[in-house]
Amino acid sequence: MKKPLIAAGLLLMLAGSATFLLWPDDDLGPPAPPSGLNQEQLVARGAYLSRAGDCMACHTTRGGVPYAGGRALQTPFGQVLSPNITADRETGIGSWTADDFWRALHKGKSKDGRLLYPAFPYTNYTKVRREDSDALYAYFQSVPPHRQANLPHALRFPYNQQIALAAWRALYFKPAVYQPVAGQTMEWNRGAYLVQGLGHCSACHSSRTTLGGSNDGLSGGLIPVLGWYAPSLTSDAEAGLGDWETEHIVQLLKTGVSPRATVFGPMAEVVRLSLQHMDEPDVRAMAVYLKSLPGPAQPAKAAPRDTSTAAQAQLTAGAALYESHCASCHQADGKGVPPGYPPLAGNRALTTNSAVNAIRIVLNGGFAPGTAGNPRPYSMPPFGPVLDDREVAAVVTYLRASWGNDAPAVSALEVNRYRSVPLE
Structure with missing residues (x-):
């Protein structure tokens, strides 16, 4: 009920000033x-x-x-x-x-x-x-x-009204061609132009307001409806690339795999259909730009570790499950065998505040894109059919708390929330 009320209020406030936006202009x-x-x-x-x-x-x-x-x-x-x-x-x-x-x-x-x-x-x-x-x-x-x-679209009222869309645009949209940033190299500006423009990276890698607007750049957010978390590209605590080698960023964008990480979920489709087909100088320009994005002044302080008996029992169960199902590929020390089996130790995809990506990969499997640079990708089988919600929560919690990783535990309720979410 909250969203329609907010939208209706905006509709009334902005109807007069926004009506002109409905008409074509030259x-x-x-x-x-x-x-x-x-x-x-x-x-x-x-x-x-x-x-x-x-x-x-x-x-x-x-x-x-x-x-x-x-x-x-x-x-x-x-x-x-x-x-x-x-x-x-x-x-x-x-x-x-x-x-x-x-x-x-x-x-x-x-x-x-x-x-x-x-x-x-x-x-x-x-x-x-x-x-x-x-x-x-x-x-x-x-x-x-x-x-x-x-x-025809199938949008609910009032979102199916042009006047409501005009109000939204008045809040969140202003036409503006990219202007090169003085003091930056041609390569950096080319990368910024591609990332901010045609690449439309912020469409996923930014949080959304109640009305679906975005104005926070590339600071990460849950992709609406799809149920995947697009991590922050400005924070080195998430997917920020400030401490990556440029060559590894290029490899990840161009092939889907690198010594540091592998792409899964919606990003795998982006690499398969788009990025792998781009010229290497353009991909490198994007890498240079992304690597330059600022991180936070200080990393967020980790929450105190739960040392209760129940928490320890969950970690013990997770360790046993990891040894049975995961260690043969990702190794007992979590270092993996990259690029086929990505490292889990220090893997920021596991330590974001939202554990949704790790949960969904364990449930549904992890499928790297097939690309010219990685024509026979390794994939991870789905464990949803063989592990119940409690077991998935235990193994994900273990991954998020081992080998130097330090992220909050996951509950069976969180796992159940994503067990039936469509894959796309």
Whole structure:
């Protein structure tokens, strides 16, 4: 009940000032400078940028026609269905102009002036330069047209109202192309442009307000509905990369594995569909930028360790389960055999305040992406079918408290909460 009341209040307060946002505008900014590319090169450039933006992931159903839309994106406010962006003139974007496409990317407005829902991450894509938008437009106009009508969204009231969306935009969105930061290198600025813009990393790696807004950069947060925790990229206590070797960051982004960590869950899809296809200089630029992000001045103080009899019994049970099911791969000392079997000792994915990722990997298995740099990835089998909630809690608690790891215990109730959560 709380969310609709807040939304209704905002609707009343902002209706008058936000109404103008419903109408199309022609303030498209200056035209892009000549690219110097012929049409074939422009299309190729757009194809590359579409990979960088991971456009296919949302605009293609599993087993469906590429970019024909129809994938259901689950949000706390209902279901958003991705549109057809093939070159079909009736159901896709074949009748759009380059200006129409730029308006969608930069201002979050459709060809007819209607506001787009931010499940399409125009809050990030607004940073994309016009010349890159035009290259993307050229590519999508070259995608073979496929006639597939767009399905209506299934959002609850008042979130299905354009005026409510206008109010949301007044709070959380301001169009702005990325501006290079003076004093930083070209490589750093290239990385920032990709991470903040087409990479739309903050779409997952940031917390959300009650209304789904985000303005805290890359400080981490639980991905709504999906039930995975995207760790902070600004804190070295979580996934911050300040003490990583740049080469290891490049390996992780490009192949999904590195001597320090392996990607699982939604990030595995990002690596498989997007990052592995990017040029190494661009991935390295992203690594340089991510490595530079500031960490906290002082790490948070760990909570006092529970030394009760019940807590000790849980750790003992977890140790026995680890020896039976995990040590053959991850080793008795938790150092693993990277990159196939990632280390658990000092693994920040295990020690975040939220234990959801560790719980879900133990329950459902861990599947690294198959990439050109890691064509035969090692995977971890699911233990949900053979371990009950209490046993999963015990082994995860043991992982979070061993080999120098120091994170709170996990309860069987926490495990049960995620046992039936869909994998995507």
